[in-house]
Amino acid sequence: MTQIDDIKLSNAQIAWRAAQDIDDGAYVNLGIGFPEMVARYQREGCQAIYHTENGILDFGAPPAPGEEDWDLINAGKKAVTLNPGASFFHHADSFAMVRGGHLDVAILGAYEVAETGDLANWSTGRGGVPAVGGAMDLVHGAKRVAVITDHLTKKGDPKLVSKCSLPLTGVGCVTRVYTSLAVVDIEDGHFVLHEKLPAISFDDLQALTGATLHITDTVGDLIVPEL
Amino acid sequence: MDKTLHSLADAVSVIPDGATIMIGGFGGSGAPIELIHALIDHRPRNLTVINNNAGNGHIGIAAMIEQDMVAKMVCSFPRSKDPRAFTERYLAGKIELEIVPQGTLAERIRAGGAGIPAFYTPTSFGTELAEGKPVEEFEGRSYVQERWLKADFALVKAERGDTHGNLTYNKAGRNFGPLMCMAAKNTIVQVSELTQPGAIDPETVITPGIFVNGVIEVQNPAQEEVLNLAEAVYP
Numbered sequence: 040m041t042q043i044d045d046i047k048l049s050n051a052q053i054a055w056r057a058a059q060d061i062d063d064g065a066y067v068n069l070g071i072g073f074p075e076m077v078a079r080y081q082r083e084g085c086q087a088i089y090h091t092e093n094g095i096l097d098f099g100a101p102p103a104p105g106e107e108d109w110d111l112i113n114a115g116k117k118a119v120t121l122n123p124g125a126s127f128f129h130h131a132d133s134f135a136m137v138r139g140g141h142l143d144v145a146i147l148g149a150y151e152v153a154e155t156g157d158l159a160n161w162s163t164g165r166g167g168v169p170a171v172g173g174a175m176d177l178v179h180g181a182k183r184v185a186v187i188t189d190h191l192t193k194k195g196d197p198k199l200v201s202k203c204s205l206p207l208t209g210v211g212c213v214t215r216v217y218t219s220l221a222v223v224d225i226e227d228g229h230f231v232l233h234e235k236l237p238a239i240s241f242d243d244l245q246a247l248t249g250a251t252l253h254i255t256d257t258v259g260d261l262i263v264p265e266l
Numbered sequence: 267m268d269k270t271l272h273s274l275a276d277a278v279s280v281i282p283d284g285a286t287i288m289i290g291g292f293g294g295s296g297a298p299i300e301l302i303h304a305l306i307d308h309r310p311r312n313l314t315v316i317n318n319n320a321g322n323g324h325i326g327i328a329a330m331i332e333q334d335m336v337a338k339m340v341c342s343f344p345r346s347k348d349p350r351a352f353t354e355r356y357l358a359g360k361i362e363l364e365i366v367p368q369g370t371l372a373e374r375i376r377a378g379g380a381g382i383p384a385f386y387t388p389t390s391f392g393t394e395l396a397e398g399k400p401v402e403e404f405e406g407r408s409y410v411q412e413r414w415l416k417a418d419f420a421l422v423k424a425e426r427g428d429t430h431g432n433l434t435y436n437k438a439g440r441n442f443g444p445l446m447c448m449a450a451k452n453t454i455v456q457v458s459e460l461t462q463p464g465a466i467d468p469e470t471v472i473t474p475g476i477f478v479n480g481v482i483e484v485q486n487p488a489q490e491e492v493l494n495l496a497e498a499v500y501p
Binding site: 091092093094095107108109110111112116127128129130131133134137138157167168169170171172173174175176179180206207208209210 | 292293294295296342343344345346347349352353356357363365366367368369370371372373375376387388389390391392393394395435436437438439440441442443444445472489490491492
């Protein structure tokens with residue numbers, strides 16, 4: 040089998056691929072951490088409007104160091120700036136945007152995604168202090184819920200599985216997964232392979248995936264620039 | 267009508283042991299640091315605190331926890347850059363935690379303020395946070411019943427206020443403030459600028475004064491992040 044670490048996409052490249060599917064003017068929520076990278080790689084001529092659940096639509100880049108306004112932060116508690124046309128709102132309105140189906144896309148990280156679209160991304164189930172934040176809200180209501188993730192855990196186990204073993208964030212909520220090796224859709228309780236890296240064979244990819252990969256149409260090449 | 271409070275100590279002196287208190291803010295954004303620190307000086311105990319988080323560093327809510335004033339936290343995300351105050355007590359079994367998804371937390375508070383005892387939401391369906399809660403199907407989807415959340419007191423930070431309690435907020439510092447103002451029996455607000463009625467354009471009022479019981483002016487309020495960068499400790 041090919042050495043996976045030599046061919047797999049970096050986090051920036053996974054974020055780049057996810058960004059290519061965001062339309063101009065889409066209302067988008069990016070989860071804290073890795074998903075925030077997606078905003079850097081919007082297509083030329085596309086300007087999505089980013090929502091942060093603490094009450095801003097259309098926030099922009101971080102301010103210069105020393106220019107932070109700590110009443111102007113994102114969900115990750117990082118300082119942000121505003122784009123022209125931004126707005127503020129309270130938390131109930133913010134989650135009305137989420138749960139009322141007004142967001143076009145939510146992009147989240149994952150510990151595990153099941154072929155049923157179930158997502159586990161909030162708790163490793165190992166005790167400690169539980170913290171859910173807005174994850175369980177974000178998986179409901181956005182028209183498209185996508186996940187970006189490494190294809191495998193740090194230990195080398197599949198993150199795409201038949202059934203999640205960790206505590207669930209939501210049931211049947213994920214529609215597309217962008218991994219370090221492939222783009223996989225979830226349709227009718229199945230993983231459907233949409234794109235894969237040209238350097239990995241289907242059989243090798245299947246061996247690294249914890250549930251059957253179906254093919255319903257031509258599988259595209261997952262081609263991402265060096266970043 | 268004049269809802270002006272004349273000192274921070276007076277403002278919080280009515281809060282007794284065992285009270286349930288909503289405290290505004292998302293992390294440090296909108297956190298009413300001066301009201302919280304006045305409450306630490308007053309030192310009621312056995313409190314239930316409702317906030318999105320559970321404190322950061324050694325100031326604000328974290329300092330309340332360090333002073334053993336808090337018996338229970340109701341929050342969505344009890345983590346921060348420096349969550350030791352909460353984490354240590356939680357892992358030692360000294361503080362209770364009710365973890366609530368953030369949107370559900372906001373809506374429960376809004377429902378409390380709006381007189382709506384329960385509502386249904388898709389959030390948490392099929393997860394361990396829905397265990398024991400009634401589930402109903404509507405239009406082919408499953409929803410979890412959640413109950414309203416109310417409090418004895420709310421401590422909120424706003425930007426401008428008038429003596430009738432009408433409020434505007436500063437940027438994303440608004441977050442839970444307008445909801446908490448509605449959901450508490452006694453809402454105490456610190457404002458950066460206190461004005462006479464009429465000075466705030468009614469078109470810009472975010473929280474109408476009917477939801478506010480007392481306002482106190484705190485000019486140039488502290489920001490939690492700035493205090494934490496300076497490694498501040500309270501008291």
